[in-house]
Amino acid sequence: MQNFRKPKFLLIGGFASSLINFRGPLLKRLVQDFEVYAAAPFIDEDTRSKVEAIGAKCVSNSFERTGLNPIKDLKALMAFRKQVKAIKPDYVLAYTIKPVVFGLKAAKFRNVKRFALITGKGSGFDESSFKSRTIARLVKKLYRDTLKSVDGVIFQNKDDKDFFVQHKLVGHVNRVEVIEGTGVDLEYYRLKSKPSIPEKVKFLFIARLIKEKGIPELVEASEILRKKGHAFEVQLLGWIDPNPGGISKAEIDSLHNSGVINYLGTTSDVRPYIEAADVFVLPSYYNEGLPRTIQEAMAMKKPIITTDHPGCRETVEEHRNGFLVPVKDAKALANAMAYFMEQPDQVLKMGAESYEIAKERFDVNKINERLLNFMELNDV
CATH class of the missing domain: 3.40.50.2000 (Glycogen Phosphorylase B;)
Structure with a gap:
């Protein structure tokens, strides 16, 4: 009898706590059908224990959440590429800028399906000064280089999708979709008492x-x-x-x-x-x-x-x-x-x-x- 192997899914986030706070329900859904790995920078023990309690495995990387430092980012990219190669994922989903532009590049292996989730343009597209315009040009180049070869790009609002298409940050072959918001667990975010008309x-x-x-x-x-x-x-x-x-x-x-x-x-x-x-x-x-x-x-x-x-x-x-x-x-x-x-x-x-x-x-x-x-x- 041939052993059944669950396909492997790698989720890459921009900071450790987001794996639970923003993507906890997604991890719970994924572990039903996949062997799941959750990656983020400098994962702390509290986050690790919560992720593992869901049934996923943690992968800690060394990408700084903010700033663009070519030497640090290149070192983090090469180290993360080795981690991804060892995991051998079948599917990868990355959200926020560095996981998208560097994480998906690190996961560029044959037969790996890669998807980008754009959760807003963020401060990288601020063009109010010479320095910010320089950074914006670099960010656009990084997005363009990575996104042209991914299997799909998901946006949270139509304006961002239109911006990325207009500036040719996504390739013609990219499948794109707008899926509004991260979503919330309506049972978790539930009022405990009946609201009343406020006096103040x-x-x-x-x-x-x-x-x-x-x-x-x-x-x-x-x-x-x-x-x-x-x-x-x-x-x-x-x-x-x-x-x-x-x-x-x-x-x-x-x-x-x-x-x-x-x-x-x-x-x-x-x-x-x-x-x-x-x-x-x-x-x-x-x-x-x-x-x-x-x-x-x-x-x-x-x-x-x-x-x-x-x-x-x-x-x-x-x-x-x-x-x-x-x-x-x-x-x-x-x-x-x-x-x-x-x-x-x-x-x-x-x-x-x-x-x-x-x-x-x-x-x-x-x-x-x-x-x-x-x-x-x-x-x-």
Whole structure:
């Protein structure tokens, strides 16, 4: 009798915690049919134990999450190529820039099916200065060199797909698909208690603390509303990012101490904070894919205020489950926030609509099946 061998699947992420926080449900789905390997830079013991508990094997690499250092990246690429060669995967899926441009290059072996998941353009396409334009040209070249030979490219919003096609970052033979969002586990992100009409509206922001996520505009909107005498609270939850565009701990502390915002720090579990809030707000102009935090808030029946910007606009049906405001428009943001203070019953109504949209579009099980269908793996 011939022994049956499960095909091997390698998932490559940009940072260790994302393997569980963003791709845990996908790993659980994959282990049903594949021998699964999960790779990321510098995997810590906590992540390793969680990944292994799912039934996948960890592969730790040495790619730095940010920055482009040719010598370090080349060394990491050569070392990872040896790891991939030893695994002998049949299928590879990589997400975020370095796993895509370097991870898929390291996995370029005969008979290996390779797929790229573009989770937003990110800061690599910022062209606001000479240095950033130089970096953007390099990033485009790296994408073009890798993507021209992969078996498929998945985008999280149509704008990103159009950008990559327009700039010829994907080849003509590439299969491309838009699959909106990472998806959320609707059972995991579930309210524990019935929501009620708020007396004092709490607005919650969750993201890395960088300016492009719209923090300056949120602060300005908060100041506008305070001058008008509104009673409300703006909460910030997220980690300090040392990268260019990051807001320093001193700045955050100053804003917190002034009462303009209430900084909640960081957490490994956002659910209690989302449940305690009334409205989720993310006035981002970052190159988003489709923000996971918005999907989580929608699953937990929160109205959404975000920007009419690629990746964000896909989450809101205007006046049904929230509002889209123009990018960098603090006055429009303040007006949208004031709406919920003046009509607090809409918090519940629009929150319920958010949940209905999340069920339809962002159920992680539906998203993962669409991924598998695109990679033609459901019949493996």
